[in-house]
Amino acid sequence: MAEALRLEHVSLSYGARQALDDVSFSVAPGRFCALLGPNGAGKSTLFGLMTRLLVTRSGRIEIAGHDVARAPRKALARIGVVFQQPTLDLDLTVARNMRYFAALHGLSGRAAAIRIDAALDRLAMRERAGEKARALNGGHRRRMEIARALVHEPDLLLLDEPTVGLDAMSRKAITAHVHDLAEDGLSVLWATHLVDEIGPGDDVVVLHRGRVLRQALASDIAGPAGLAEAFLEMTAEGGGA
Numbered sequence: 001m002a003e004a005l006r007l008e009h010v011s012l013s014y015g016a017r018q019a020l021d022d023v024s025f026s027v028a029p030g031r032f033c034a035l036l037g038p039n040g041a042g043k044s045t046l047f048g049l050m051t052r053l054l055v056t057r058s059g060r061i062e063i064a065g066h067d068v069a070r071a072p073r074k075a076l077a078r079i080g081v082v083f084q085q086p087t088l089d090l091d092l093t094v095a096r097n098m099r100y101f102a103a104l105h106g107l108s109g110r111a112a113a114i115r116i117d118a119a120l121d122r123l124a125m126r127e128r129a130g131e132k133a134r135a136l137n138g139g140h141r142r143r144m145e146i147a148r149a150l151v152h153e154p155d156l157l158l159l160d161e162p163t164v165g166l167d168a169m170s171r172k173a174i175t176a177h178v179h180d181l182a183e184d185g186l187s188v189l190w191a192t193h194l195v196d197e198i199g200p201g202d203d204v205v206v207l208h209r210g211r212v213l214r215q216a217l218a219s220d221i222a223g224p225a226g227l228a229e230a231f232l233e234m235t236a237e238g239g240g241a
């Protein structure tokens with residue numbers, strides 16, 4: 001089976017500023033992979049490239065075996081994306097937000113309703129289907145966005161710092177929900193700078209100043225000192241970005 005995500009020698013510069021420098025890593029099917037990097041590491045730039053908001057000629061990105069540059073429609077159809085900035089319509093109910101998004105993927109009627117119910121169930125959000133998004137707390141809004149990203153049944157879920165601005169309880173709930181999705185077979189790339197969102201059995205890609213410092217199992221990177229200490233040590237050299 002093809003990797004859920006494969007990046008090979010990806011580089012990108014904003015003018016003179018090199019944001020990504022020869023980035024290569026992959027996410028295996030059904031794995032939770034944390035893209036761990038401090039501010040300015042290049043995480044959002046990578047998300048831009050994977051979703052075609054940005055393009056580069058340097059390197060190659062494949063999603064479920066589809067080259068993002070050569071077969072963008074096929075590649076993009078295989079990903080669900082949760083961006084850092086919320087993108088839901090606060091004046092619509094949860095269900096209508098979901099239906100609108102399903103329609104963007106060509107789903108309507110009964111087929112859409114079944115997928116929407118299933119996606120809301122996976123995030124324990126079905127009972128809130130009739131509520132306006134504005135009435136939801138921050139954690140539930142994020143859970144709705146994650147459910148929405150699952151409606152077209154992607155192979156790979158991309159989340160860019162999905163817990164930013166949430167309280168500890170919501171953060172924990174969302175982190176647990178997305179780990180459950182991976183347990184059920186979904187491939188996940190979760191960008192974060194918070195090591196407590198990563199479990200010992202997760203894969204980790206450490207990104208710093210546009211470079212991959214390491215890809216390994218979290219427990220291997222952690223060593224005896226723990227992941228937080230190991231991450232600080234790896235990224236402290238020469239000061240933060």
Ligand SMILES: Nc1ncnc2c1ncn2[C@@H]1O[C@H](COP(=O)(O)OP(=O)(O)OP(=O)(O)O)[C@@H](O)[C@H]1O
Nearest residue numbers: 014017018019037038039040041042043044045046
């Ligand atoms: N549009 C832009 N123009 C110029 N430089 C940019 C632009 N966007 C990002 N950068 C720079 O590229 C580098 C990577 O930024 P990026 O936003 O991808 O990092 P990040 O890991 O997502 O950080 P954060 O956690 O702060 O969101 C940073 O040095 C940033 O200042």
